[in-house]
Amino acid sequence: MADLNGEQHYLGLITKETTSCYRIGDPVIPDHQLDAVLESQGFWELPYFENSTKREITATVGQPAYLHCRVRNLGDRAVSWMRKRDLHILTVGAQRYTRDSRFQALHQDGSDEWTLRIFSPRLHDSGTYECQVSTEPKISQAFVLDVVVSRAQIVGNKELYVKSGSDINLTCLVLEAGEPPSFIYWYRGADVVNYSGRGGISVLTDRQTRSSQLLISCAQPHDSGNYTCSPSASDAASVMVHVLHGEQPAAMQHGKGNLNKVISPSTSSVSLSSQSSNASSLKYSLQTHSLQLIAFSCHLSLLLTWIFMLKLHNDDTDENETKRFFENISDIT
Template sequence: MLEKLTLYVGIYLILLHSKMKVYLSPTLTVTTEESAALQPYFDFDVQRNLTVTVGQTGFLHCRVERLGDKDVAWIRKRDLHILTTGSSTYTSDQRFQVIRPENSINWTLQIKYPQVRDSGVYECQINSEPKMSLSYVLNVIELRARILGPSDIFVKSGSEIIMTCVIQQGPHDLGTVFWYKGNTLIESTMQENSIHLGENQRITVETDWTDGLTSRLKIKRAVQSDTGNYTCVPTMAKSSSVYAHVISGEHPAAMQHNGAIRPFAVSLSSSALLFYVALLVHIALSKQFRICHNRDGR
């Protein structure tokens, strides 16, 4: 009788345990799902490979949903240096700053006056458990202007000088170009960008943004006072210079006329030419004499 009672009690406990699992399992599942639903997460629909030029402010945008009581930090990957945590900056380099409007999900790292050395990987991190991070790549490039042709140009007085400054296409608006003669800015106006209007627009600047950035400085009816150092100074690139020589008549140097380079030319007087020919004959005869003398000596 006791054995049967024990058996019944055992069966009852097994059934009771099974029912408790059925009741408790959904509860535990809901609790786990609710916990996962409260975790923060990144918005991946942002640009994470940014290219800027030297001096152009860069912005790395990190968007975090459901942050709750967690904090966002920006880390420079190459040296694991903490740049910002929350709204506070943790670097002495004042070029770095986090921008976050009140109650916004945007945590933007701003880099002012970036240099080539700032290129690399940056991480946006959430101090959750486990820690969450999203990587960004910053590329800082240095644009350089280039004036086509040689660094010294020679033109005849009265001809036209054309200097063409070219900047390859960058990742953004390339700005504009200023021209200097020495330390003096060549003032320009809208559209035709003409200066010296009293001289019937003798000097003009034309800028074209079609393929990269191209700026042309044109000087009509060049005079000797136009001789000097000319510099193309872009707002978004390093400058480039040439030296223009305006001369009267032919000159023993490379000549530029109407934007083209003419071959090297040398002008000699008739007396100098006769002397040069006589010198060549003398050298030839001396060489022949030495050959004959050597033969006789043998």
């Protein structure tokens, strides 16, 4: 083993296994005391990285990102963090060497871990970062950071039609989240869904699966509105819910023998093409009814005219003429 001056030294029989270095009369040093003896005599092993840390990190925009670097046998050498894309030194030891205050080095005395923390990371912070040790030559370990935009997604279409008295069942998933959300709130319009103001409302949130389910039982028309799922540090998602009372549109009907079965997100969906087709059919139906109403008005006007003319007849109008009069009216109407 060489000391700091490059001279080779033998420590005698350090352990029972190193017989090739043994000289008669050298002491036997137990294994558990070896590190202390090396340190007391000025000998150190070279630093090396511990490979148990995660090297590929996914962080969410706005949420702190942590890059953990563990260095063994560091001695009096310094650990620095460098951004690979522009070779910019971010930190040396516990000191920050960049004007960007979002970067900070974390280290506890006596610990082998040197952590780079990035407050509120942005998309352009994605890339490779190096943990470096000031040996000669310098050694480094690369970490890849991927900063993503977390977003919510409500399962199903952007619009949901339910029949009055049925249940509203909405499921929200949080996608591209580096860590589980701290919370997931549900809104109707601009207001948080009020659990106490109306019975029959429940929310089941699972942070580990990053999901939340909103259930509103026995929905009424006043429950209609724009429902929004808003997780922490994620873009929100919304769905428009229509609770209809009475006769249902064709878009809500499903199956031949059951015209009142409402299509829910878990069974089927209302496509844009079917909505367009239903709108065309409704328009045609209204036009047909309008024409029928106009024809009926004409017939009624003609009938009133004949009745008025009838009153102008003399009392001696014979029975046959009156009969022919009403037959004419029947033919017209």
